[in-house]
Amino acid sequence: MHAAIVGAALSDIGRVDTKSAWELHHQAAARAVADAGLTPSDIDGIGGGAIGNLAPVELAEYLGIKPRWADGTVVGGSMWIFQLQHAIEAIRAGHARAVLLVYASTARADLKSGRRATSNLNFGNRGPVQFDAPFGHTLISKYAMAAVRHMHEFGTTIDQLAEIAVSTRYNASHNPDAYYQDRITRDDVHNSRMMATPLTKLHCCLRSDGGGAIVVTGADVARDCAQEPIWVLGTGQATSHTTMTDWDDFTESPAVVSGAQAFGEAGVRPDEIDCCQIYDAFTPMVLLSLEALGFCGKGEGGPFVEDGRLRLGGALPTNTDGGGLSHCHPGMRAMFLLVEAVRQLRGVADGRQVPDARLACVNGTGGWWSSAATAILARQ
Numbered sequence: 001m002h003a004a005i006v007g008a009a010l011s012d013i014g015r016v017d018t019k020s021a022w023e024l025h026h027q028a029a030a031r032a033v034a035d036a037g038l039t040p041s042d043i044d045g046i047g048g049g050a051i052g053n054l055a056p057v058e059l060a061e062y063l064g065i066k067p068r069w070a071d072g073t074v075v076g077g078s079m080w081i082f083q084l085q086h087a088i089e090a091i092r093a094g095h096a097r098a099v100l101l102v103y104a105s106t107a108r109a110d111l112k113s114g115r116r117a118t119s120n121l122n123f124g125n126r127g128p129v130q131f132d133a134p135f136g137h138t139l140i141s142k143y144a145m146a147a148v149r150h151m152h153e154f155g156t157t158i159d160q161l162a163e164i165a166v167s168t169r170y171n172a173s174h175n176p177d178a179y180y181q182d183r184i185t186r187d188d189v190h191n192s193r194m195m196a197t198p199l200t201k202l203h204c205c206l207r208s209d210g211g212g213a214i215v216v217t218g219a220d221v222a223r224d225c226a227q228e229p230i231w232v233l234g235t236g237q238a239t240s241h242t243t244m245t246d247w248d249d250f251t252e253s254p255a256v257v258s259g260a261q262a263f264g265e266a267g268v269r270p271d272e273i274d275c276c277q278i279y280d281a282f283t284p285m286v287l288l289s290l291e292a293l294g295f296c297g298k299g300e301g302g303p304f305v306e307d308g309r310l311r312l313g314g315a316l317p318t319n320t321d322g323g324g325l326s327h328c329h330p331g332m333r334a335m336f337l338l339v340e341a342v343r344q345l346r347g348v349a350d351g352r353q354v355p356d357a358r359l360a361c362v363n364g365t366g367g368w369w370s371s372a373a374t375a376i377l378a379r380q
Contacts, residue, residue, distance in 0.1 A: 003088040004222040004229030005214050005377070007036030008342040013210030013328045014179050017109050021051055022062060024104035024211040029063050032213035037226025038098060043215070045069040045096030047083035050103050050332060059102070069096040075239065076366020077279050080334040081373030084216065085235040091218045098221055104211020105330035111207065128243045140204060142244060142368035143282040144196035149250040150284065151198070154299035158198050160306045162189035164283040165202050165325055167310040172322025174312060174352040179208050180326045203283045205324035205333075212335040214342070230345045230377050233268065236261025237373040247369065251299070253285075255292035255363055255372040262361075263294070266376035270294040273376075274357040275344050276310075276318040277337035279365045280325050286310075286318070289363050293374065317354045320344060334364030334373070345379040 009031030011024040019027070025048070033040060043065050049072040052058035056070045069090045071083050080101055087099040150156045166186055172178035184202065192201040222229035238257035241247040263269065270293060278289045287301040295316065296304040310318040321327045321340045328336055341360040343349045362375045 003091050003216055003218055004231045005338065005342050006217050006222050006225040006227055006229055007032040007038065007213070007215030008339045009035050009213055010336070010339055011104055011211040013177065014208050015108065016106060016209035019106070021104050021106045021211075024106065024209070025051060025059060025102055026063060028104055028211040028213040029100055029102045032102070032215050033100065035227060036215045038215065040064055043067065043098050043100045045087060045090060045099030047071040047080075047087060047099060047101040048103065049074040049079060050105065065100065067096070069099065075371040077281065077332045078237070078334050078364030078366040078371045078373040079332060080338060081235065081362060081364045081375050082237050082371075084232065084338070084375055085237055085373070087216045088232055088235065091216065097217060099216045100213060101216065101335070102211065102213035103332055103335040105332070106209045107330045108207045108209045128246070131245070132243055137244065138196065139368060140199060140282065141196045143284050144199045145244065146250045146288065146369070147198060147284040150287065153251055154302065156287070156302035158190065159186055160302035161203060161283045161287065162186040163306050163308070164280070164286050164310065165189050167305070167308055167314070168280060168319050168323045168325040170311045171317070171320050171352060172326035175322050175327060176351070178322040178327040179206050180322070199282060205281045205329040206326065208328050208330055210328050210330045212339045214335070214338050228346060228379070230342045230379060232375060233378050234262040234264065234266030234376040235374065236265070237371070239371045240369055242367065242370055244368075251288065253288040253292040253365065253369050253372055255289050255365070255374060258372045258374040259293040259363065262374035262376050268359060268376060270361070273316070273359050273361045275320055275341070275354045275360050276316060277320070277341045277360065277362045278318055279333050279337060279363065280319055280323040281329070281333070281365070283325070285365055285369075288369065289365065292372070293361065293363060312352055312354070320349060320352050320354060334362070337362045337364060338375070341377050345377060
């Protein structure tokens with residue numbers, strides 16, 4: 001085992017009207033570094049790409065860090081697992097010893113105050129996306145198209161997709177920090193406002209403020225840190241498409257590639273995983289990810305999730321903090337997946353702890369299944 005996550009923390013999350021995104025970056029970073037028992041002077045690598053014109057250069061300066069290695073990879077919501085893999089490679093190559101990955105956003109506060117439009121995917125009329133734009137392809141409509149295709153090909157039902165939202169809210173009801181904690185039913189999901197057929201509002205992630213950070217080190221540093229190291233056994237990454245016409249199969253996530261890489265490198269099987277943290281911007285994202293990662297066969301995601309399997313106490317507790325559907329979603333949620341996985345493996349997820357969790361699968365999706373990245377994490 002070459003690298004581990006030794007620090008993990010969140011900034012203030014949920015409804016944050018009194019801090020800027022920069023301040024939340026600083027708060028998350030300071031908490032993660034302190035969690036590791038390190039100081040800013042120990043950090044010699046940084047990953048960030050969600051703020052500033054020269055990210056992560058501006059971010060390092062703002063945080064008072066002098067890195068000798070930096071990564072600003074931006075591939076949507078999966079970027080933090082991409083950057084995790086890059087950080088591990090840098091550590092193995094001797095380019096850095098302790099890498100800080102940090103993200104924060106005030107998406108909710110910015111929208112509320114008029115500083116931000118409803119969509120932050122401001123591609124304008126440049127690049128391949130321009131060919132989708134005239135047809136009104138909003139972000140949610142792309143997920144709705146995939147859901148309809150999966151339903152058509154495999155008989156997946158809207159009840160089965162709704163169960164993902166219900167199970168995730170059940171998990172959130174055990175997390176006092178979750179944005180939404182009141183439990184919901186499938187009927188609640190069906191009866192919420194229609195967004196893009198067949199997806200209603202409760203099939204969609206919330207919009208909140210918040211940030212998170214992790215510190216990654218090699219084994220030599222990890223064993224002397226304040227917290228028990230959470231080892232990164234395997235990682236994988238993949239890209240797919242930006243225009244929907246270039247997506248070969250509307251029912252297959254690029255996690256087919258990233259998951260095979262991560263599980264292969266880790267030397268473990270999906271049936272050995274104790275909990276999953278899977279990006280859930282929309283319920284179909286979870287369904288396709290579970291299939292792609294090998295937790296069930298292709299087309300079998302509907303029956304796989306319908307019996308409450310994803311709930312705390314279920315066979316595969318997934319998004320144990322309440323996910324992007326109910327806990328926290330400022331955007332680019334993979335950072336929150338990593339923090340929650342670390343907490344579960346440390347055994348400190350109060351009120352929602354998966355008993356004796358030793359292996360976690362983390363999977364992020366960027367764009368509209370445009371990218372995917374997977375990490376297998378372990379407690380020694």
